[in-house]
Every structure is written in structure tokens, then in C-alpha cells.
Amino acid sequence: MARRARSCEWEGTDKDGPVSITRAALVVNAKKVPVVTYWGTKGEQDKNAAAMSTIKPDS
Structure with a gap:
């Protein structure tokens, strides 16, 4: 089974904006599907965009 990734993104508001x-x-295999949730404020996300873009998936 080939590995597949699925993601869903949306915008929201919390106490910080x-x-x-x-x-x-x-999808790792038929029994393993790890799920990650990322939550970031717009300003902090923009400040760290360059560093985040250097993260590459392992082949």
C-alpha cells in the first residue's frame, strides 16, 4: 500500500485573534493512520514561514 496524505485547512479565531x-x-497502512492538528496564529505563522518551508517529508 502506498503512503497517502490527506489534509483539511480552515481559518478561525481564538482569544489571540x-x-x-x-x-x-x-495513511501508513490499513491499520495505522496518524493524525496531526496544527494551530497557528497568523502573525507567528508568517514570521516562521521561511523555516517551515524547509521541512521536507522523508521519502
């Missing part, structure tokens, strides 16, 4: 939320699932 606008946020981006992403939920991602990686």
Missing part, C-alpha cells in the same frame, strides 16, 4: 488550523492524516 485570527488563526489557521490544519488537520492532516497520513
Whole structure:
């Protein structure tokens, strides 16, 4: 079974203001599907965009 990733993104608001939320699932095999939720404020996300873009998936 090939690995597949699925993600869903949306915008929201918390006590600190606008946020981006992403939920991602990686299908490892028929029994393993880890799920990650990322929640970040817009300003902090923009400040760290360059560093975040250097993260590459392991092949």
C-alpha cells in the first residue's frame, strides 16, 4: 500500500485573534493512520514561514 496524505485547512479565531488550523492524516497502512492538528496564529505563522518551508517529508 502506498503512503497517502490527506489534509483539511480552515481559518478561525481564538482569544489571540485570527488563526489557521490544519488537520492532516497520513495513511501508513490499513491499520495505522496518524493524525496531526496544527494551530497557528497568523502573525507567528508568517514570521516562521521561511523555516517551515524547509521541512521536507522523508521519502
